[in-house]
Amino acid sequence: MDWNLLITQLMNGLQLGLLLFLLASGLTLIFGIMDFINLSHGSFYMIGAYFCGTIVSITGSFVTGVLIGLVGVFAVGALVERFIVRYLYRKDHLDHVLVTFGLILIFDTLVHLLWGPSGMAIPLPDALNGQVSLGSLELPSYRLVIISAGLLVAVVLYFLVAKTRLGMLIRAGASNRSMVEALGVNINRLFLIVFALGTAMAGLAGMLIAPITEASIGMGNDIIIIALVVVIVGGIGSVKGAFYAALIIGLIDTMSRSYLDQLLQLVMPNTYAETAAPALSAMLVYILMAAVLAFRPQGLFPPAGMK
Amino acid sequence: MADYLLKITDLNKHFGGIIATDNVNLSVQQGQIHAIIGPNGAGKTTLIAQLSGQLKPDSGDIEFAGHSIISDSMAHRARQGLARSFQITSVLMPMTLLENVMLAVQGCSGHSFRFWGPVARDRDMRSAAMASLAAVGLEDRAGRTAANVSHGEQRQLEVAMALAMKPRMLLLDEPMAGMGKEEGAMMVDILNSLKGDMTILLVEHDMDAVFSMADRLSVLDNGHVITTDTVENVRSNHEVQKAYLGDGHA
Amino acid sequence: MNWLPVTVSGRAYALLLLVLACAPFIFEWANQPFYLDLLSRALILGIAAISLNLILGFGGMVSLGHAAYIGIGAYCVGIPSYYDFYNGWLHLALALSVSAGFALVTGAISLRTKGVYFIMITMAFSQMAYFVFLSLEEYGADDGLVIYSRSEFPEWLSMDSSTGLYYWIFAVLLMALFFTKRLLHSRFGRVIVGSRYNEQRMQALGFNTYRYRLVCYVIAAMICSVAGMLLGNFTSFISPDMMGWSRSGELIFMVIIGGVATLFGPLVGTIAFVLLEEFLSAITIYWHLIFGVLLVLLVLFGKGGIHGWLEMLDRKDVDHG
Numbered sequence: 001m002d003w004n005l006l007i008t009q010l011m012n013g014l015q016l017g018l019l020l021f022l023l024a025s026g027l028t029l030i031f032g033i034m035d036f037i038n039l040s041h042g043s044f045y046m047i048g049a050y051f052c053g054t055i056v057s058i059t060g061s062f063v064t065g066v067l068i069g070l071v072g073v074f075a076v077g078a079l080v081e082r083f084i085v086r087y088l089y090r091k092d093h094l095d096h097v098l099v100t101f102g103l104i105l106i107f108d109t110l111v112h113l114l115w116g117p118s119g120m121a122i123p124l125p126d127a128l129n130g131q132v133s134l135g136s137l138e139l140p141s142y143r144l145v146i147i148s149a150g151l152l153v154a155v156v157l158y159f160l161v162a163k164t165r166l167g168m169l170i171r172a173g174a175s176n177r178s179m180v181e182a183l184g185v186n187i188n189r190l191f192l193i194v195f196a197l198g199t200a201m202a203g204l205a206g207m208l209i210a211p212i213t214e215a216s217i218g219m220g221n222d223i224i225i226i227a228l229v230v231v232i233v234g235g236i237g238s239v240k241g242a243f244y245a246a247l248i249i250g251l252i253d254t255m256s257r258s259y260l261d262q263l264l265q266l267v268m269p270n271t272y273a274e275t276a277a278p279a280l281s282a283m284l285v286y287i288l289m290a291a292v293l294a295f296r297p298q299g300l301f302p303p304a305g306m307k
Numbered sequence: 308m309a310d311y312l313l314k315i316t317d318l319n320k321h322f323g324g325i326i327a328t329d330n331v332n333l334s335v336q337q338g339q340i341h342a343i344i345g346p347n348g349a350g351k352t353t354l355i356a357q358l359s360g361q362l363k364p365d366s367g368d369i370e371f372a373g374h375s376i377i378s379d380s381m382a383h384r385a386r387q388g389l390a391r392s393f394q395i396t397s398v399l400m401p402m403t404l405l406e407n408v409m410l411a412v413q414g415c416s417g418h419s420f421r422f423w424g425p426v427a428r429d430r431d432m433r434s435a436a437m438a439s440l441a442a443v444g445l446e447d448r449a450g451r452t453a454a455n456v457s458h459g460e461q462r463q464l465e466v467a468m469a470l471a472m473k474p475r476m477l478l479l480d481e482p483m484a485g486m487g488k489e490e491g492a493m494m495v496d497i498l499n500s501l502k503g504d505m506t507i508l509l510v511e512h513d514m515d516a517v518f519s520m521a522d523r524l525s526v527l528d529n530g531h532v533i534t535t536d537t538v539e540n541v542r543s544n545h546e547v548q549k550a551y552l553g554d555g556h557a
Numbered sequence: 558m559n560w561l562p563v564t565v566s567g568r569a570y571a572l573l574l575l576v577l578a579c580a581p582f583i584f585e586w587a588n589q590p591f592y593l594d595l596l597s598r599a600l601i602l603g604i605a606a607i608s609l610n611l612i613l614g615f616g617g618m619v620s621l622g623h624a625a626y627i628g629i630g631a632y633c634v635g636i637p638s639y640y641d642f643y644n645g646w647l648h649l650a651l652a653l654s655v656s657a658g659f660a661l662v663t664g665a666i667s668l669r670t671k672g673v674y675f676i677m678i679t680m681a682f683s684q685m686a687y688f689v690f691l692s693l694e695e696y697g698a699d700d701g702l703v704i705y706s707r708s709e710f711p712e713w714l715s716m717d718s719s720t721g722l723y724y725w726i727f728a729v730l731l732m733a734l735f736f737t738k739r740l741l742h743s744r745f746g747r748v749i750v751g752s753r754y755n756e757q758r759m760q761a762l763g764f765n766t767y768r769y770r771l772v773c774y775v776i777a778a779m780i781c782s783v784a785g786m787l788l789g790n791f792t793s794f795i796s797p798d799m800m801g802w803s804r805s806g807e808l809i810f811m812v813i814i815g816g817v818a819t820l821f822g823p824l825v826g827t828i829a830f831v832l833l834e835e836f837l838s839a840i841t842i843y844w845h846l847i848f849g850v851l852l853v854l855l856v857l858f859g860k861g862g863i864h865g866w867l868e869m870l871d872r873k874d875v876d877h878g
Contacts, residue, residue, distance in 0.1 A: 105849030
């Protein structure tokens with residue numbers, strides 16, 4: 001048993017899980033509170049990466065890049081909400097799908113226009129680019145940075161949702177929108193904040209991963225699907241659900257890619273195991289989603305008050 | 308011995324802290340018009356919803372024609388002969404009156420996994436549908452879209468659709484809601500004409516209508532049945548008067 | 558019976574079908590074989606769009622995973638061909654049965670949900686299919702699968718030539734249109750349409766709407782898989798990209814441009830989409846931007862699509878008459 005590999009893969013799973021959490025938490029709130037399907041959420045992931053990269057190339061500081069990038073993504077998200085999304089809440093879901101699909105096209109092309117077709121590499125400062133030793137194991141320190149950042153956001157978000165007034169409104173809105181309106185809250189402002197906050201977190205995820213994978217056009221369009229699965233499994237409107245579901249899915253996805261073929265080899269001939277494993281590990285996350293839907297359609301941790 | 312078509316036993320339903328249906332016991336005799344009255348918020352629509360299968364009760368039983376339907380779906384109950392009309396008009400707005408009623412006929416006559424023959428050419432279904440429309444006085448408006456007829460006519464359509472299902476029992480939730488005096492009177496005539504052949508359980512606010520139609524009355528208050536009795540006895544019942552205090556219907 | 562179209566839209570569609578029927582000859586005479594290819598592709602997507610409209614437009618089920626069936630249909634040509642099984646009837650039978658099976662299983666799960674959930678789940682399932690095919694190294698995965706010979710049919714039905722394949726496509730298109738029309742007016746169709754207007758009402762009338770919608774979903778999937786089979790033959794190159802969720806999004810776009818819940822809407826919408834794509838991409842590489850803006854504007858301001866516009870012309874006719 002290769003313990004080093006196991007721990008590395010567990011860390012990878014944790015990392016993926018936390019990134020998914022950043023994406024899914026915004027999505028689940030937008031779905032839950034505003035009943036709005038935002039297919040373009042992945043575009044903010046991409047925009048975050050590009051903003052950060054540009055600022056890093058100007059200032060040379062990764063931290064500055066992240067901070068200013070966050071503000072930038074928040075601003076873009078706010079603008080999109082104010083001038084496009086706001087007019088769609090009353091329309092049906094098909095319209096949401098079409099408009100946000102259109103937004104993806106627009107954002108992808110705008111990025112192409114502004115930054116060109118090839119991706120953008122984001123260099124890491126030396127301080128973050130080293131290795132950390134855990135016993136006999138050497139881990140890239142950036143991995144730990146991502147994990148810490150993800151956990152930090154999770155804690156901040158928990159505090160926000162559970163202990164502040166804004167959080168209370170969010171929780172109430174997730175299970176009963178009309179009640180929140182009846183309380184006389186400025187719904188427009190609440191929705192704007194929730195949307196922009198959600199997109200900012202997506203942008204953060206993009207910024208964190210970009211030094212490893214490069215910022216590229218359309219980078220959000222595939223991961224958004226997994227984020228959606230996380231939202232479904234966790235329960236629409238539930239940040240807690242998004243957290244646990246993201247970790248579960250991140251771990252399952254990573255571990256199955258590494259170990260499924262070995263597992264399968266225990267029960268079937270090697271050649272079959274080799275072809276079946278990648279296909280099966282690709283399907284695993286969706287099978288989980290289907291299972292959750294079959295037995296607990298409201299998700300694993302639905303927001304309180306939802307039946 | 309009386310023939311009970313519908314028998315509700317110890318029915319309970321609560322939403323969080325609110326008790327919507329509180330140990331309701333009620334039986335409807337075959338061929339009678341049984342009305343449920345009560346102040347707003349008494350739980351009348353919730354009761355109808357549980358009877359038709361839209362809501363699942365927390366406990367209790369509902370028996371229809373001798374066997375329990377408590378775990379049957381809405382569609383299943385409809386096919387067993389329990390037809391419902393909705394308090395908030397729930398007809399298919401973009402379709403014509405005729406198309407609406409033909410669907411009602413279709414729903415309770417065999418399956419609809421027929422992919423080829425145009426429904427418009429099915430003479431039997433057409434004439435059955437027209438008959439139901441005629442029973443409520445809407446036959447000359449059959450070709451109009453449901454969205455383009457008056458509110459009262461839409462309520463009549465609801466009843467026509469329920470009739471077209473050839474049910475054994477009608478569950479009518481405020482059939483006269485929002486109707487004018489003339490239309491309301493017509494509805495009372497229609498329902499009275501059905502007495503004997505059809506069993507009807509209806510919820511209504513219009514007291515004059517209820518008193519002129521119903522064989523028996525049940526009074527619901529806070530989810531609980533205060534009394535079930537004949538019209539005269541209910542009218543002179545003190546508890547009922549208390550429940551309606553301020554309503555002016557003594 | 559009066560079968561000559563009377564409305565502006567009816568006449569427009571009849572003319573369109575006539576032109577489509579003669580297209581190979583028109584393009585040969587004008588010496589523009591490229592346009593026959595363009596039209597072939599448009600009509601294939603048109604068949605897929607018509608099948609999507611059945612569940613989305615008429616049935617009210619917004620599926621963001623319909624393109625998966627195009628991919629399945631295509632791979633049902635590709636994989637047998639890889640093993641040297643070129644029999645066209647085999648390909649067709651495979652496409653129909655595999656798509657029906659996939660639709661039955663995924664539909665059974667998806668249709669238990671509504672609204673946001675349904676859209677996301679259909680999206681997720683089609684991505685699942687995409688990733689499965691992407692992981693099959695044997696059949697090309699990312700690089701795709703090339704086939705060297707088209708599905709084999711008896712000589713009079715052969716799709717080996719461009720014209721032969723075109724008429725195959727045209728025939729399937731006509732069948733799809735005709736079948737959809739009959740379906741909508743049948744008992745089954747009425748239930749599907751009624752369920753879109755008011756599902757609870759339909760249940761109160763005695764219809765087990767879940768079952769009917771599932772069958773509708775499977776039928777739409779099967780029709781779409783035939784489009785996929787034709788696409789596989791047309792491009793001779795089959796890749797998982799055919800089945801991604803953004804492809805499904807494009808299909809929805811095509812249906813909306815043409816006019817949702819109309820018979821010919823998806824066809825004209827698809828043709829318009831393909832022509833627009835061709836035209837715009839020749840002008841600028843940033844044509845996706847224009848597309849995106851168009852989409853946003855269409856949703857915010859336009860309704861009824863091309864069909865709606867034709868119907869408006871009809872009303873103007875009546876006013877003058």
